[in-house]
Amino acid sequence: MDFVLTQLSGFGSAFYSLVADPLTYAYLIISVFLGITFGALPGLTATLAVTILTGFFGNKIPLDYSLIALLGAYVGAIYGGSYPSILLNIPGTAASAATAMDGYPLAKQGRGGEALGLTTTASFIGTLIGTIALLVFVWVLLLLSKNIASPEKALLALFGILLSGTLMSEDLVVKGWIAGLIGLAMAMVGLDPLLSEPRYTFGWSYMLSGFQVVPVLMGAFAVPQIIEGMRHMEVGKVAQVKGRIVPNFNSVRRYLPTITRSGVIGTGVGALPGVGEDVAGWVSYGVGKTVSKEGDKFGKGSVEGLLSSETANNACIGGALIPLLVLGIPGSPPAAALMGAFKINNIIPGPTIDPDIILRVVAIMLLASCTMFIMGLLTARVFMRILRIPPVVFLPIVMVLTTIGSFSVGGGINDLYLMLGVGFVAYFMNLLKFPIAPLVIGVILGGLFDETFRRSLLISGGDILVFASRPVASILLLLNIALIMSQFPFVKRASSRVFRKAA
């Protein structure tokens, strides 16, 4: 009980210190606005919003403001993706792809205002559910994580990369794993963490410090987006929004069970390492279609369908921060960009993180979700106008933003070369339908995996069984093996036979 009270009072003081600071509001309003704008513009993603703002705010202002800017943009961008999904039938972000299934039919039925209002409310409640889960579970997991040593960390990092590769693959799972391995390989460049042995530096002194996270993120997420988006595109006709946007209280109450269920699903999916908001949206949409009484109306303009995906993708944010803060393993691609921001501020997320930072993150999430809710209801028509800007106009400015952001993080011109190189590689990977998220997760977790894997072997004198010597390590090892085995054709066939019999 004392522990809970201590945490609550810690959260209260963190919240008060933020609320009492006028600059907090300035950063909140600007970042949430920028986030919604990024989300609303098709072609720009939540990951890109957080990545670009990391270049600008990452290490240039005090950490609190930096976190406000990045989390505000994260929350805003995931929500902002719903605008083009509902009004143009084009998902603003991958996270809102499922939203378009019911959002656009609703707008065509003349219920666009209602859809936007309910989406805003559902996103707000979803973010709150994720934030509450973050506050509760992060402490439970932090207590448990004190017992996690090098073998568990290595296996967890590997599990994060494998899971991200498995779930984020649009085509073959093997492509997701290859992307993860390329990311891991990129993390091997530079001096190794235990013996300072130079690896793959090719005599270039810049490479000794390894690939910097921010230019890699900018290259992986911004450059392919710019290349892909620079094409002639007629901006579709924005659906007319009739009726009021502020939702009816009775409607919200009616859909509260759906919102709550989707919030829990979104948080759970977000907590899985390396799995993003798009997966959360689809999983929740799928579950909603199965359990809902109006499941047959999903895809034809069902409010439940709309709320299932839209609540889950926002709830995913809080969930994605749990593994990031507790284990140093990002729960989603935008969380990977946040990890980059932590790194350039010399903060190492994981069991040793300062508990004050966690409380501040929770307080900022709460404030960001309130700002998003108010801004979404009051300024929706401003964002509808933004939808009319063609991508060819704003993407060149994104390139300038990316260049100056990447340059100013620290590495200078060499970082720009790295950004461009990674960008071209990522573009071709996109073309071949290799997912980019596992690559970035691999780059971020590569150093941790290398260090902890070798440290485990060093401590055990080269005994490979160290990875099965402790209960948590054994479970993680089994999970890794199961995940790999699950993709073998004979295992797939056997499991589908078992499921068919059970059904």
Place this chain on the structure above:
Amino acid sequence: MQHETTSDELAVLRARDFWGALVLMALSVCLLWRTFDIPLWGGNRAGVASASWYNSAAIVPLGIFSALLLLSFVLLFIAIKAGGAKRAFSAVGIGWNSTEALRFTTIGVILFCYVAGLVPRVDFIACSGLLVTALVFGFYQGRVERMILAAFIVALAGAYAFIAHLPQAEWGVHDDDVVTLVLWAVLTVWVMINAKGDRVLRLVPVLAVVAPLILVCAMAFGFRQNVPNRGGIIFSQIEYHYYVTLRPLWRS
């Protein structure tokens, strides 16, 4: 994740996977070979005796590149099984689209010349203004001749800066700034001639000046961070007047 791929698209994808797998295999073999430069079975590095295999800095990279090689074989096998190898040697098979190739090439040239040639050597406002003008004008209506013209102008500016001032010691010289400014002005005039009442094209010059100007000033004076080419012909003047003319106004 929900996605829909037609059988034609899938066949093209497998043909591309065939080439992708071969590239990955070549890369894995190359890097595996480089990995053997790192001591694996002993030696003394950085004052630490690495007598055992598990001490070696090569152990994790070896695992990564071996796994990459193995997965590349799996991808190659899947591609061949799906008929990718048969289609891989024809332009239709790999889904070659000359318009798309031209679009990518022109964007690639513009981005490469901007990052590798212009940003390190030329004033950031001038080169970013040229970039914004070239990209919007070149790709706004998807016209091939505009894409080529835009890429040619940026390539000209980039090539001049790169060739005339390759070593870092010469990056402060201003003749490439002037060349870039002239080319930017020429392109802007061409854009305005072609604008003919098009609101987007008429907006380009404003956008090309305002966006880089605000960004570079925010970064340099707001966040007090380093910006590319501080000594550039325009930015050096802005910086001078900020510190000498403007700042004393509120400092005093």
